[in-house]
Amino acid sequence: MSSDLPVTRRLQPPFRPTKRSLPFKLWVLAALNQTHILFLANISLKSLKTTANNSADRKRAEEQLYLLRSAPPGQAADSTPPELACECVRFGSQPEYSGGRNDIWKGRWLDKEDVALIFYREYKEGLRDDDAIRRFERQIRVWRKLDNPFILRLYGWCKFEGETYLVSPWLKNRDAVRYLEGGGDRRLRCLSLIYEISQGLRYLHVQGIIHGSIKPSNILVQDDGHAVLSDFSLAKIATPEAKNTEDNLQINFYRYQAPEAILDQAISEASDVYSWAMTALEIITGNPPYHTWKSPGQFIPQIVTKNQIPTRSDYNSSVLGRYPEIWELLVRCWNREPVNRPTAEKIVEELEKILGLK
16 A cells, blocks of 8 residues: 655664764764763853853854754763753743643743743742652653654753743644644644654653653644654653652543553553553544543543443544554554553554555
8 A cells, every 4th residue: 555644754773973974063072072071061151151142252152052952862962961051041921831730931042943941830949849859850861861753852951030941842833733723634644643653652662761641732743744752741761660650630631541550550661552542543533532521530430440442433533434454553552451552663563554654
């Protein structure tokens, strides 16, 4: 079957810098050891703090810092301090929009790039507890090292008025739901999104990381229309004892969660697979899981006691009509037993076969 998908990305072998493939400055940075990189970063930061705005010295310092910090993780960026002190400007007096747990402000980084400044309300000064601090620090530690075209970059963090904000690229399309509501051929775009997110999930699981919060609002769309996974506040290293650590989850969050996560049992990569399938269902059809049940009090007991999963007749979709194999794949991802769900690797392979990408 020939694919009717628009141009979409596939995961390529890990990029390895060569003198030919990188601009010379980045090639030099890649060859520097951590001590040299930290020295350059500190010199640039000092210059940034002590020179006047719009001066030639300040511009050179901004360019040097941007070059260091925007290099792919694992190169110079991974060795620079995560605090972007004196490097960001926040726009406006109100956030551009708010999610269930965070506020998103628009800003500018080193006068080079528009960025999203992400403020987690649970981390507000005076309100955060030890668990919130641990989650925040773990998120920075895990997220900043990730290097994949289907994972949103995290540049670091900065402070405004004493509060801490995470800094990532500004994406005007926002999340997958809003992007798909914007017009165009939903069928082609939604297929690309679910395929690309499956690749991002495969990458995470190869790294031994559980995302823990796969849902449509955490699927962002870059300006070129490609999908990236975001929000690693619940991400953790995969271990037999891993559990979600957030106690104050929004009730609708459970629409996307595996039964073991709802029951506060150990989670695994298979829990992400379950959530990917619920997210893919909404991206494909435009309706959230269990949309015919308006009250979470109706569907949560059905999930945990009767192994309820979405019903095909509740979703009128031309995509599922054309590709019934996708529905069959989703159903297997919703298996009550985590060991019986397909892996993210298997999902990528099956989507490529179904969509004619191989």
